[in-house]
Amino acid sequence: MKELSMPYINRRLLLQGAVALGGASALGLRGAFAQEPAKPAEIIVRAWGGSWVDSLKAGVSDPFTKATGVAVRHDLTEDNEIQPKVWAAVAQKRVPPIHINWDTTTNATKSALRGVTEDLSDLPNLKNVTDLAKPVGLDGFPIVNTYGYVYVLAYRPAAFPDGAPKSWKDLLDPKYKGRVAFYNDGIGFHFPAQVAGGGKLEDIPANMQPAWDFIAKMKEQKPLLGEDPDFTTWFQNGEIDAACTISTNAREARKNGIDIKWVVPEEGCKFDTDGLWIPKGLPENELYWAKQYINFALTKEAQQVWLDGLGLPGVVPGLTPPADLIGDPSYPTTEEDFKHLIRISSKVQVENESEWFGKFKAIMQG
Amino acid sequence: MTSRTAYPLTWRIMDVLEGVAAAIWPRSMARATPYLMLAPAILLVGLLVLGLLQMADSSLRTLDTNTFLLSENYSLANYRRAVTEPLFAVVAWRSLLAAVIVTAVTLIFAFPYAYLMVRTRSSALRKILLIALFLPFFIGQVVRAYGWLIILGNQGMVNEALGLVGIPPMRLIYNYPAVLFGLVQYMLPFAVLMLAPALTAIPEELEAAAGSLGANWVRSFRHVVLPLCRPGFIGAGVVVMTLSLTDFAVPAILGGGSQDFIANAIYDQFFRTSDQGLGATLALMLVALGSIVVGLVFSLFGAGTLAVSRKRK
Numbered sequence: 001m002k003e004l005s006m007p008y009i010n011r012r013l014l015l016q017g018a019v020a021l022g023g024a025s026a027l028g029l030r031g032a033f034a035q036e037p038a039k040p041a042e043i044i045v046r047a048w049g050g051s052w053v054d055s056l057k058a059g060v061s062d063p064f065t066k067a068t069g070v071a072v073r074h075d076l077t078e079d080n081e082i083q084p085k086v087w088a089a090v091a092q093k094r095v096p097p098i099h100i101n102w103d104t105t106t107n108a109t110k111s112a113l114r115g116v117t118e119d120l121s122d123l124p125n126l127k128n129v130t131d132l133a134k135p136v137g138l139d140g141f142p143i144v145n146t147y148g149y150v151y152v153l154a155y156r157p158a159a160f161p162d163g164a165p166k167s168w169k170d171l172l173d174p175k176y177k178g179r180v181a182f183y184n185d186g187i188g189f190h191f192p193a194q195v196a197g198g199g200k201l202e203d204i205p206a207n208m209q210p211a212w213d214f215i216a217k218m219k220e221q222k223p224l225l226g227e228d229p230d231f232t233t234w235f236q237n238g239e240i241d242a243a244c245t246i247s248t249n250a251r252e253a254r255k256n257g258i259d260i261k262w263v264v265p266e267e268g269c270k271f272d273t274d275g276l277w278i279p280k281g282l283p284e285n286e287l288y289w290a291k292q293y294i295n296f297a298l299t300k301e302a303q304q305v306w307l308d309g310l311g312l313p314g315v316v317p318g319l320t321p322p323a324d325l326i327g328d329p330s331y332p333t334t335e336e337d338f339k340h341l342i343r344i345s346s347k348v349q350v351e352n353e354s355e356w357f358g359k360f361k362a363i364m365q366g
Numbered sequence: 367m368t369s370r371t372a373y374p375l376t377w378r379i380m381d382v383l384e385g386v387a388a389a390i391w392p393r394s395m396a397r398a399t400p401y402l403m404l405a406p407a408i409l410l411v412g413l414l415v416l417g418l419l420q421m422a423d424s425s426l427r428t429l430d431t432n433t434f435l436l437s438e439n440y441s442l443a444n445y446r447r448a449v450t451e452p453l454f455a456v457v458a459w460r461s462l463l464a465a466v467i468v469t470a471v472t473l474i475f476a477f478p479y480a481y482l483m484v485r486t487r488s489s490a491l492r493k494i495l496l497i498a499l500f501l502p503f504f505i506g507q508v509v510r511a512y513g514w515l516i517i518l519g520n521q522g523m524v525n526e527a528l529g530l531v532g533i534p535p536m537r538l539i540y541n542y543p544a545v546l547f548g549l550v551q552y553m554l555p556f557a558v559l560m561l562a563p564a565l566t567a568i569p570e571e572l573e574a575a576a577g578s579l580g581a582n583w584v585r586s587f588r589h590v591v592l593p594l595c596r597p598g599f600i601g602a603g604v605v606v607m608t609l610s611l612t613d614f615a616v617p618a619i620l621g622g623g624s625q626d627f628i629a630n631a632i633y634d635q636f637f638r639t640s641d642q643g644l645g646a647t648l649a650l651m652l653v654a655l656g657s658i659v660v661g662l663v664f665s666l667f668g669a670g671t672l673a674v675s676r677k678r679k
Binding site: 078080081083084110111113114115178184185222223224225226237238239350351353354357358361362364365366 | 452
């Protein structure tokens, strides 16, 4: 385990650091550092809104503030929109607008490849995490994955009187015309479509024609295309009967009283991860506390509360699944569970994303 | 005391201010004063041009997906992609067609509204029409588009009303007509506001004279009102067309994700695929397309109420 790189500390920082030790002890960090630098008034964490940020607040941000006295502000700017702002700040050697970005691993990988992420390899709690925490195809830890999630096939049971859909092909039934929904860039659907179209996962990215053929068939169903909040709204307003969406959104809709279930069809579902990363260019003391935040997010206590809210499997062993998700295919815990899920490395996704998005859009907009 | 009364304080202040002004901008430079007035405009346009130049620079660089940086060398690869990939042709055609349809429909609806607003003798009716016109301005475009989702949605008011007469719910949103409808509703106040001054400038006596010479209402409308209102039509048409062509929110909200306009495609490149080069290329092409359309209208019909000439044609 590498030592956490310590910034230059003046006498004032040293005195303030001594006071900070009390808070650090609550994080299980006592003894890890001789001194701690000045605490910033707040750290800013970019997050997704709704139940996503509520879960982060309950599981990580509030306990972190309680333990350290460092306030946490959540910036709900969309992940795609904060990215160019952070990139521009780093390129212009300005202080970035956020301390921590809660991001999809694919998006975060772009930032890592661009060289705007701090190395997080020295976080003490990384020694307790599973392999899922390590970004695939990247050196070190420019990002720390914090949980996984599944793009399930969510459906209204009333619209499937013969039972749950078994295959993505079931959505091609004419009675679902205009009643199915996907993400507007096709994310989550490309890989299952490859299988449903008769192709092989090993052919990704070299030959994805089967996926495009299947998506073209699905286009005839006139699907709705949207973002996370749209799916919940559409289910709620009776606009759709089925959707390829992250299980968290489907679970949130169910919590809101909507009759909704989800399955992993026989072709499988895409499994992906989200993570936390820190942009370069922060003052040393703020970088230190941003790292402490991520380190805290990797504790079992923080993960348990945070991910109970999201209904997603974490990266720390021994977490207890929420009662409503025990044995649920969207909450994979065993090797058997993962056999039905499709995981493609972030690097492959990042390198081909633009082309895949373009092809999906060309089919759906045509 | 007497001299103070004869030469008030305000005058003294003005003298000082004039002295300061003369020191900064001597009288000998008076001929250049109009150009000084242009400074804010030059600054504004200059910043815009600077931004466009930077975008032009980006548009000539391609994205390296190994580093997510734009290339050092220049090429026309992004322009090649923009003109050869079918997606962009579809989106451009959809935007252009929508701009034409929305402009035509909006002008047809806006004209009688503006005419009634200008010509009515009832001040109460004029006030109601004005309030109805300005109220949407206080509600943003996004909120209005969401309003239509509530009204026209599967469980919206319209479908519920149809259900009362036994008609099953039908999909009224998330399609091209819904986008056009939303745009027309958004553009209507702009068009009315552009048409109203043109109609106000037409003396009512001209219509009365046409009537007294035997022209019925239709003929006086066709041969007097419409031709004289042409500057208003041109001004309103240009404004509505350019706003429709570049709209983002209405296609995004009412289109259900499958009715993208050029602005949505630009957003995707900047914020989804992180390809600023291609995004800049599409943005510049949109600016060029809009400029060509406006230039064409101006060259064929003049600048209408957007003209700044002192001569009244």
